[in-house]
Amino acid sequence: VRGAVADPERIVICDGFTQGLTLVCRALHARGARRIAVEDPCCRAHREIIRHNGLEAVPVAVDEDGIRVEELARHSVSAVVVSPAHQFPTGYLLSPQRRAQLLEWASRTGALVIEYDYDAQYRYDGPPVGALQGLAPATVVYAGTASKILAPGLRVGWLVVPAAMTDAVIRHKVCDDLGSNLPTQLTLARFIERGDLDRHLRRLRRSYRARRDALITALRRHLPGARVQGIAAGLHALALLPEQMNEARLCEQARGRGVSVYGLGRYRANPRSGAPGLVLGYASLAEAKIKRGIQELAQACPSPA
Numbered sequence: 001v002r003g004a005v006a007d008p009e010r011i012v013i014c015d016g017f018t019q020g021l022t023l024v025c026r027a028l029h030a031r032g033a034r035r036i037a038v039e040d041p042c043c044r045a046h047r048e049i050i051r052h053n054g055l056e057a058v059p060v061a062v063d064e065d066g067i068r069v070e071e072l073a074r075h076s077v078s079a080v081v082v083s084p085a086h087q088f089p090t091g092y093l094l095s096p097q098r099r100a101q102l103l104e105w106a107s108r109t110g111a112l113v114i115e116y117d118y119d120a121q122y123r124y125d126g127p128p129v130g131a132l133q134g135l136a137p138a139t140v141v142y143a144g145t146a147s148k149i150l151a152p153g154l155r156v157g158w159l160v161v162p163a164a165m166t167d168a169v170i171r172h173k174v175c176d177d178l179g180s181n182l183p184t185q186l187t188l189a190r191f192i193e194r195g196d197l198d199r200h201l202r203r204l205r206r207s208y209r210a211r212r213d214a215l216i217t218a219l220r221r222h223l224p225g226a227r228v229q230g231i232a233a234g235l236h237a238l239a240l241l242p243e244q245m246n247e248a249r250l251c252e253q254a255r256g257r258g259v260s261v262y263g264l265g266r267y268r269a270n271p272r273s274g275a276p277g278l279v280l281g282y283a284s285l286a287e288a289k290i291k292r293g294i295q296e297l298a299q300a301c302p303s304p305a
């Protein structure tokens, strides 16, 4: 479905992307890597996992076309972690030109691209966007997770690893835990074979699209100054706020009103840099709650945003 080149010999089932990234970091470290680039902003866990495995996480800015490859090329790194289909947390899509640039950089430098394809199954507008790995399976590690399509507690993820690295990644997996829980894997395999996963995703896509639409409508109405980004796909949206707004204070006041939102700064390498914004997860909330939540958020704003 994702257009990945997924030879079974190259697939490593792991305990979520968290373990998948850990295994790749260890394999890279063992062959001498010391620095891995990450998108800025990005999921904080990625930076922590990279550091925890003895590597330096090098932040590279993201703009509306995705990671800035020209900036990436100025660093000496052995790999980069990207989420091309829906960058977290900005929601930007890696543009066709940047995709080509990124793969050209990887093939020129011998660096590895780690493609974190976490929520690409949820694309509401426009045609599906294929995985980068399908274009360069020798250069890209493809990584997926059941956490966003079924449940994070399942702890199931998958890597498709380039041939030159497969043995090393498997060795780290075996030393870690001998292999992921088999009954869980067999249950998931049955769920997929019977067509249940496809049915589940079709239902979720409809439901999440309605929730996303409710979020956009409520934001337009109650927070017209917010610039909403990254809404074509996924489980969350980014609302960029006017420059003068204090993101941290707004999050705190919203929490006081029972609305849990995170500021964009939480995901940046330097939390105090860049424009203020809010990361709004909508997928687990009924439409009425989304509307109420945004109304509360607007009340928490010190001045019209």
Ligand SMILES: Cc1ncc(COP(=O)(O)O)c(C=O)c1O
Residues within 6 Å of the ligand: 015, 016, 017, 018, 019, 043, 045, 046, 088, 118, 144, 145, 146, 147, 152, 156, 157
């Ligand atoms: C946005 C986001 N959510 C959740 C996770 C955890 O993923 P998993 O449950 O597959 O380990 C990650 C990965 O680090 C992530 O980037």
